[in-house]
Amino acid sequence: MSEAAAPDPFIPSPYRVGKVRRETRDITTLEVAPIDGQRPDYQPGQFNMLYVFGIGEVAISVSGDPAASGHYVHTVRDVGAVSGAIAKLPAGATLGLRGPYGTAWPVELAEGGDVLFVAGGLGLAPLRPAIYHVLGRRENYGRVALLYGTRSPPDILFRQEVERWRRRLDVEVLVTVDRADTDWRGDVGVVPRLIGRAGFDPHNAVAMVCGPEVMMRYTADALRAAGMAPDRIWLSMERNMKCAIGLCGHCQFGPDFICKDGPVMRYDRIATILTIREI
Amino acid sequence: MEGLERIVLAHRFFAGLEQELGPVVSGCARNHRFNPGEYLAREGDAANEFFLIRHGKVALEIHAPGQQPIMFSTEGEGDIVGTSWLVPPYRWRFDARAVELTRAIGIDARCLRDKCEADPRLGYEMMKRIVPIIVDRLDETRLQILDVYGKRGQ
Numbered sequence: 087m088s089e090a091a092a093p094d095p096f097i098p099s100p101y102r103v104g105k106v107r108r109e110t111r112d113i114t115t116l117e118v119a120p121i122d123g124q125r126p127d128y129q130p131g132q133f134n135m136l137y138v139f140g141i142g143e144v145a146i147s148v149s150g151d152p153a154a155s156g157h158y159v160h161t162v163r164d165v166g167a168v169s170g171a172i173a174k175l176p177a178g179a180t181l182g183l184r185g186p187y188g189t190a191w192p193v194e195l196a197e198g199g200d201v202l203f204v205a206g207g208l209g210l211a212p213l214r215p216a217i218y219h220v221l222g223r224r225e226n227y228g229r230v231a232l233l234y235g236t237r238s239p240p241d242i243l244f245r246q247e248v249e250r251w252r253r254r255l256d257v258e259v260l261v262t263v264d265r266a267d268t269d270w271r272g273d274v275g276v277v278p279r280l281i282g283r284a285g286f287d288p289h290n291a292v293a294m295v296c297g298p299e300v301m302m303r304y305t306a307d308a309l310r311a312a313g314m315a316p317d318r319i320w321l322s323m324e325r326n327m328k329c330a331i332g333l334c335g336h337c338q339f340g341p342d343f344i345c346k347d348g349p350v351m352r353y354d355r356i357a358t359i360l361t362i363r364e365i
Numbered sequence: 366m367e368g369l370e371r372i373v374l375a376h377r378f379f380a381g382l383e384q385e386l387g388p389v390v391s392g393c394a395r396n397h398r399f400n401p402g403e404y405l406a407r408e409g410d411a412a413n414e415f416f417l418i419r420h421g422k423v424a425l426e427i428h429a430p431g432q433q434p435i436m437f438s439t440e441g442e443g444d445i446v447g448t449s450w451l452v453p454p455y456r457w458r459f460d461a462r463a464v465e466l467t468r469a470i471g472i473d474a475r476c477l478r479d480k481c482e483a484d485p486r487l488g489y490e491m492m493k494r495i496v497p498i499i500v501d502r503l504d505e506t507r508l509q510i511l512d513v514y515g516k517r518g519q
Contacts (some may be wrong), residue, residue, distance in 0.1 A: 107440045108504075117393050124512075148502065154479050169381065176369035189480070206513065206514060207513070208514075236513075236514055237514040237515060240516065264441075264508075264512070264514070265435060265436065265437060265509065266436045267433040267434070267435065268424070268426070268433055268434050268436060268462075269433075270436060271464060273422075273441075274424065274425075274436045274437060274438050274439045275439060275504045275505060275509075276508045276509060278505075279505060283441070296512075297513070298513035298514065300508065300511060301508070301514075304508060
């Protein structure tokens, strides 16, 4: 009797695009559901490889609610050929998908203490599944704060949802932008500056940080200055991922591969590597 | 300790100030209340005063002809507004506008400068408090200029 051949990890499964929502001028959110079979479960922070036939494949974090079944939600920024093609896919289009891959946000480890989400720009998308998870089990956590920084008021991602979270009495939401005109009533400045204003116990909190790497470095510095230990800070790293299963080495980050050992990584493990320019 | 001195020393900017310097600093201080839309300072005016924000929010803005003012920072509780009072020719370099009801302590800049000249210990103490704020703002401005949320080359 011959053994069944293992499925080829490089062959994507066909998925169909459902709802499409334009979030900002260059960011789009798509729901994608498997054409055959069940959507595999995923953990907050994981990503899929999305393949646009004839154009290419790209790693995109899942941005939906892990508790919602049937489809994945991906939020894509049009920055290149593949992401631009994904952002332009209409409802009903077909694409290939491999995944989910990678490490998850420490939502269970954070139980019993305060939780600080710090997002910059599109970085709110990979954090959103963790936010859903925490808010869905709100009684398991202490104080919860979301600090969000972006370029300008029209660039605020998931704006209606952020406003809804802000109205809740059990979540502190602080939003800042880099620049604004005088109609803006919120804060102007960089997101690390919000850390001093958020209510949390640095000795009993977990920070989950996602955004451009420069922003994450400054945020980690600000969290350390606020008294948070480096093993309580988690970052979602980004590198050019190709195989997504730790084989090709495109996303090597020091001794790790971001696709396999990340994208979510503990700060104390990567702090020194973050300062090496060649990596 | 007088009421105003207590309020001045309770502000983050003066945290840990030597007790004997308290009356010296608060001798240059006065209380302010700014309604929403009211200006604390206008670009080009003499920087005769700087402000310790106790409550509220202040927008720092630059004007450009034919455009709406550009808001480049907001300051709130515990922050200070104004560093131009330290550097000749002592002129405000931006507008400072209350976005919401704001309570602040104003420090008479000439009064404090004169006291710093007369007592280098006070002057050094002030420098130790102001310089980290200037450095932080330089870092923040650098991040804003980098436009980390924008597309490369945009």
